[in-house]
Amino acid sequence: MSNDIKKDGKSKEIIEDILKQIENTKIKIGEKLPSERDLSKKYNVSRIVIREVISYLKAINVVESVQGSGNYVKRYYKNSFGLSFPDYDVDDLMESRKILERSIAFSVFKHLDDKLINDMAKICDDFSKAIITKDLENSLAQDFKFHQLYAKYSKNPIIENFLDYLTSFIQQKVWRVMKEDYLFTNTYNKKTLENHRNILKSLKERDLNKLLLYIELHYDTIIEGLKK
Template sequence: MFTPIRNVKIYEQVIEQIQGMILDGKLKKGDKLPSERDLAEQLNVSRTSVREALRSLEVIGLIECRQGEGNFVKERFENNLIEPLSIIFLLEDRNPIEILELRKIIEIETAYLAAKRITDEEIKDLKDIVERLKASKDEAESAKIDKEFHYRIAKSSGNFLIVNILNILSSLMDRYILEARKIILLTGENSEYLLNQHENIYTALSDRNPDMASLYMKKHFEMIERSIENK
């Protein structure tokens, strides 16, 4: 019997080779890749195929092309992967409430983990964020600080995947649940109440109380859900 031959395109093979170098530890964060010419020669493929592969890796967010310097493995990978999932979500015609549902699930437990793992330094930073939220008179500014607050808690969970996936979900929310804060502020809940919820979460985290941290995060998301359902 014959084994079906897998139809792998040339540029895909180039990508696989580069991924292989990363998996083998031959390429690390910030490293410079071989030049297009060298890659083409070493892999015995056309420079067009190499360029297609490099472009794709750039779009995926794994490498960056610095003009005149060459191609490098990225140092920071935050905020990638976002567009594809966002586009797919739209093509699949999904209900934006799903984004909130998953965020709620993850953030409640993230608060629990963060309360166990948060450092003194991180507590101080979080306190500053709450103070800035209190002082802010501008709603656009408050929305930004609010997002920063949730991001810092994700970071304090110490779980890289949680940070990445909450980033993706936060971007999806920005796109599909526009101005969640505005909706909340317009539906009976006032900004003082919203601020109070953030303060409660902060206090539980600074007390390193996982149960209270997740409880207050739960109440926070229940309020968001209620506001969006009632809008």
């Protein structure tokens, strides 16, 4: 495979290549995969993409992680009906959500009311409880509700539905594996909860510049968390 992976579908291409190598025994069952850094260099992609690939391979039970050691090939996944690969790469998804949420901030401010503030405050409280109890499913649910409610106040059903789709796609295809493995830590949770509360604070204060800043910081936190 060429080291110059195309921008579109790069995760899918890498998954297919690794599975092909396992099938042809170039990578053997029980063998340790190269490090994320080495795979990133080999395929000329970011470590976020490699983490998405590893997470997918773990989700289909091809790879298992050994704490402090690395990722090992567990078995070969043979499915004659074809694999359901991620349709988008996680870094592109994050960038898209950030751009859209910043863009609709102006519309959200036009329709801002006390109900939005109160509902978001309740979500933040429930989000905090989910983090304290290490309830990943509820944490994901509260995160989704927060951004769903924000999108709803754009009063544009196309944007609202598209943002809901992006969020759902991330959670169903990526987040339940990647967030638990790479992001669901005390340090990350503290920061992401702080970012959500800062978004809420900027809405309370009717400060558009702060809102734009905190949306930017929120997604930068996610991207940085995935790079580590």
